[in-house]
Amino acid sequence: MTRAARRRAAAPASAASVLLVLLCGCSPPAGSAPAGSAPASASTATLSVFAAASLTDSFDALGRQFEEAHPGVTVVLNAAGSAELAQQILSGAPADILATASDATMATVADAGLLAAPAQVFARNSLEIAVPPGNPGQVAGLADFSKAGLLLALCAPEVPCGASAAAALTRAGVSPDPDTLEQGVTSVLTKVRLGEVDAGIVYRTDVLAAGGAVVGVPIPDAQNATTDYPIAVLAGAQHPALAEQFVALVRGSGQDALREAGFAAP
């Protein structure tokens, strides 16, 4: 009887506390520590790195390098479209480092005063046409992107890869006839990989990273657009010192890994 009464009383209260936890847990205030990290002790720390999707593999490797050199430190990589990452940070996502695939997206974060120090370019990337193995659409260059009979994927002009693709197409004097304008370079690549489109414009590094799943058709330098990859420590960083060291790694000995992935020197 008493137990039943207590349970009756406890249920709404515990439900309320669950909801409160949910409410608070969904968006921790910018200053709070991410779960699992202990800012008080220097030995264990979680470094949160927001990096453009095209950096996924290289930053994964660099993150492991960094963890080996700094025992107790865990590097958590959030790889997504640059514009999406910038938007997440503008909305208060807790992060230590931001690396984007364009100066323009970095500028939106810098303009909001969220960078600890000005961003520095650590790599450059150029574009390449990705086609499925066997090149079913017989795509030879940017000129093919005006063919209505081909299924073509580009990034939307609002995201960095789309802005670069638009610049390259303009330079080549081609007015494209795309079938889809994707939100990020990864989705363009996926559609090429699945053979659902005849060609897509992605970064050179994406073609390399995809291995044999897609084939690259080079874009001549005269038409190609290069993008800068800036990196910066964020003003709200939980571990500014560690973040500085990670940036030093990316700009220093980490350059080899980036070069291997197909990035050009800054």
Next chain:
Amino acid sequence: MPRGLWIPAALALAFLVLPLVALIARAPWPSVPELVAGSLPALGLSVTTGLTTTALCLLFGIPLAVVLAGSDGWPAPLRRVVRAVVTVPLVLPPVVGGIALLLLLGRQGLLGRPLEQLFGVTVPFSTPAVVLAQTFVSMPFLVLAVEGAVRATGRRFDVVAAALGASRWYAFRRVTLPLVAPGIASGAVLCFTRALGEFGATITFAGSLPGVTRTLPIAAYLGLQSDPDSAIVLALLLLAVSLIVIVSLRDRWLRGSA
């Protein structure tokens, strides 16, 4: 009702309402007309594909619901499998649904490859692909709503109609359907609003091209990456359309059951 329920109930209500309040509070009202004008193609596409989806769901979902409602006599394993299949799109992340559709109807897909080779038809990246993606995710809402309604009315009216000489079709059209009309209406509303909000399956299977496949939710997501104001306005538009549908249809068709 225990008094203690009021606190979590109020919290639940606040949790549902406050995000919408924030959306309305942050809306860039002076530039709303201009931004709305810019998003008319996405709005038009969303409404037409949503209505087409609802029509398809009614056409195929009502028969499925009626069949399911009469499935009690089936062998238990078969019944469970069919029920699971109908429910899966409800719990499946829509992106997964989009990938599945791509693997079925894409150019390299199970059905898509013969479709292209025999008829030269490619389904993805087209407006019909948007409708298919929306139908996949919203059909279960209609089926479950209508099945519940059919089960609730029971079979006794059918039996009486048959005893009075009505054919099965006649009884279905003139007895069963009118009896479950409220269930069909609420199912259709759920179906349309779910289709209107569809994002993951659509962007995966149909892509995103203005005027062809870029529906309101996709435009809102893209807008958030470059122009948050336009994203807010697009979200408001979605909210307005959903509210108009829910409020007007509830009053007109669902008065008895609401």
